[in-house]
Amino acid sequence: MTKIKSPEINKSQIIKAKNIQIELPAQPVKYYRHGWQSWSMAAWTDVKSLPIQKPAIFHPLQIDVEYAYESNPHGSWLGAVEFADGKILLLGALSTDTHVFQIQNQLEGKSEADEAEWFIMSGDENQVFDEYIKQLKIRFGHTEKNHVPRVWCSWYSLYTMIDEEILFKTFDALGDLPFEVLQVDDGWQKKIGDWEVNEKFPSGMKALADKIKSTGRTAGLWLAPLIASKKKKKFFLNKKLFF
Incomplete structure (x- = not known):
């Protein structure tokens, strides 16, 4: 497990590790859960455990089944926490086969395959996610498309x-x-x-x-x-x- 301290505001870093742990500077008030597929929830939520939907049989169908009953806040490939001052801290993989958890006052990233590249940044939400997207474009490429309607x-x-x-x-x-x-x-x-x-x-x-x-x-x-x-x-x- 690679352990690091919380990064400075507006300074991104990329670290190679199979598993990574970030010490949070304060208790978060929200967690960003990133869904596994199109039926999964992707949203800012409370840091407490969410209730399992009814009928419960649908629950494992909407989330990575390996983590269907994980009690800590978690999500596929990336996770972020928001603090009382509105700043966020994001831990996002630059590859697939990864999962991110908030465990008490830590963000933990786990690679299910080999060593992964992890993007870490703290700051304003839009700026942090924009920087993460830029790094994903570098790794995976992207195409310019015409206007996509809402x-x-x-x-x-x-x-x-x-x-x-x-x-x-x-x-x-x-x-x-x-x-x-x-x-x-x-x-x-x-x-x-x-x-x-x-x-x-x-x-x-x-x-x-x-x-x-x-x-x-x-x-x-x-x-x-x-x-x-x-x-x-x-x-x-x-x-x-x-x-």
């Missing part, structure tokens, strides 16, 4: 529990929040592979799209085009859509 997706707020009334109310409640696309996700179709609107949307998808457009945004719709039921007439009439 998307609100029903999956992350409502999962599959959507219907026409709920979505209409939600679209109104979004007000002038800076979303450019409102995407209707899983729950609108009859079933996976049967891409026709179900009974929860009696006005049809055009009405839903028109409602979204009335807010000044682009309408989006999720489907999985490589999954199709052979029993559906539209599948045979529109095979070119799937192949």
